[in-house]
Amino acid sequence: MTAGDSNNRLDDDDYPAYTMGRAAEILGxxxxxxxxxxxxRLITPLRSEGGHRRYSRYQLRIAARARELVDQGTPIEAACRIVILEDQLEEAQRLNAEYRRAGEAAGPPVA
Structure with a gap:
């Protein structure tokens, strides 16, 4: 692996760059x-060759949102469900926007 490969991985939101200890520290x-x-089952950390949990930046953002809800008094199971539903809604909205753009690019339907 070259230094360039290493930098590309660290720029990847899904690359499991953080140990459990570091992830907990970042999230407070x-x-x-x-x-x-x-x-x-809100997040599933990847495992290192030694079996240690490793977290990505995307997973840390999801965990941070769950922590916000728990800090506001939401039970952890409910907080996890809310975060999952928020994520699904965001994905559905993204897909709808893509479909709209694709429809607009195709022009009006031919009668």
Whole structure:
């Protein structure tokens, strides 16, 4: 692997660059919180060759949103479900926007 390959990976939102300890530190939470949202299937960390959990930047953003909800008093299971639904809604809105753009590019239907 070259230095360029390493930099490209670190720019990748899905690259599991963070250890559990570092992820907890970044989020200002405990490793137990990360385990709990993993058990609730909100995020599934990748495993290193040694079996250690590794997290991506995307997963840290999802975990941070769950932490916001838990900090506001939402039970962890409910917070995880809310985050999943928010993510699904965002994806549906993105797809709808793509379909609209594709429809506009195709022009009006021929009668």
């Amino acid at each position: 939470t405990s490793q137990g919180f990360l385990r709990a949202i993993g058990e609730a």
